[in-house]
Amino acid sequence: MEQQSATTLEFRIASTVSSRSLDVSDFMHTPCYCEENVYQLCKKLGSIGEADADGSDLFVVFISNDSKKVPLWHQKASKQVDGFIIWDYHVVCIQKNVDGKTSSRVWDLDSDLPFPSSLSQYISEALQSSLQLYPEFRRFFRVVHAPLFLRFFASDRRHMKDSLGEWIAQPPTYVPIFSEDGTVHNLDEYIKFGEGDVRNVGRDLVDKIFSGKYGVVLNESQLEEFFSLIH
Template identity: 60%
Template structure:
C-alpha cells in the first residue's frame, strides 16, 4: 500500500505484544497474512483461523482516509492510503467485543471493533464521495489458501522497488497462483451488497474474494457471523 498527501487475545484488548508479529511497512496485505497465521499458531485464535477475517479497505479511486495510522505525520494520525488490510477476530463469547488487529494503527492492539470503527473509520466524519470506503471481507482460512503476491505492485516502470520488500520469499497460493493481490484491492460501488442477510454470511464463508460491503454494513455483518 502507499500514501497520498491529505490536505483539501485473550479477553483483554490492547495487551498484545506488537513486536512478536512481523511487520514490513507498506506491505499490509502480507503483514495481515502472517498475522493470521501467528494468531492461530500461538493459540490467540482458533488453530484453523476460522474465527479470523481479513478485511481489505479501498475504493475505485484508491484513496481512503483512515485515522490513527502510525505512518501519518499529522497529530490526528489521518492518512490517505490507496488500500489497507486488517484482521477482525470474531469472539466466541457474544458478550465480548470483536477485535480488530491493525499493525499500522496507533490505537490499542487489538482494539474492539466498535472503537476501531469510531476512531479509525469515523463514519460520522463527512467525506467527499470520492473518499467513500468499501470493505472486502474474506474468511481467513480461504485467504490463507488463496492469496498470492509477487510484489509487482511495489516496483516502478524500471523495476526498482518503491518500498523495500519483506526478507522472506513471496507468498504463493496453494494452487500455484503467484499474484492476485489486485483482485482483493479492486472495488466498485456497483459490487457492494444491497443488504446484509444470511446469504451474505454464507458468501463470506464460501467465496474466495468474500463479500464487498459499505462502511455502514461492516458492524452489521459481524453481528450475524457466527
C-alpha cells in the first residue's frame, strides 16, 4: 500500500481481552503493509477471543479501483486536519456481528476513528459516502472471508521494491507470508479489480464469499446490504 506523500505510525503487539479496552497499539502494524497488518489482526482477534477462533465472523476488505486512486478520510498518515489521503489501495477487516442486533464493525489500524468503528460510521466518515466522486476515484471493495484469506494469501513483498530492488518502505520483521499450497506471491490477484468485477447482490453472491478464495467485488452502495445478508 502506497500513498502520495505520507508516513504512518508504528505500533507494538500487546495482550488484551475485550474490544472495549483494545487499542491499535495492541496489534502488529508495519507502515504501508496494510494487507499483512490485517492478516495479523485477523489471527489475533481469533486468538484472544474477540472473534471466532477460526475467524469465521471476519472478512478482509480490499478497497481500490482501476485507477489505483482511493480517497479516504480519518487516516493517520494524512497531513491534513480531516485525515484525507489517497491510497493506491487500502485493506481493513469487517467483523459481522452474529447476534443481528448491532452493526458490523470495521477494524482499521490506520484510522483515527474509534477502534473498531461501526460499519455505518466508517462508511459515513472514512468513506464520506455522501460526496460525489469523479469516476477515477470511485471505490470498490473486494470482500474475502478471513478463513480463506488466512489459508491462501501470499506476499513476498516484491511490490514494495523499486526498479533497483530497494525497499520503498521497510518490510515487517517477520518472515513473508506464504499460502498453505506453497504460493509465494498472489497479492496482485487481490488488488486488481474495478467496476467491471461488480455483480448484483443476492444469495448467490453471499454464498460465493464462503467458497471463493478471492471473494467478491462490491461497489460502495452494496456494502451495507451485502453484510446485512450474511448469517
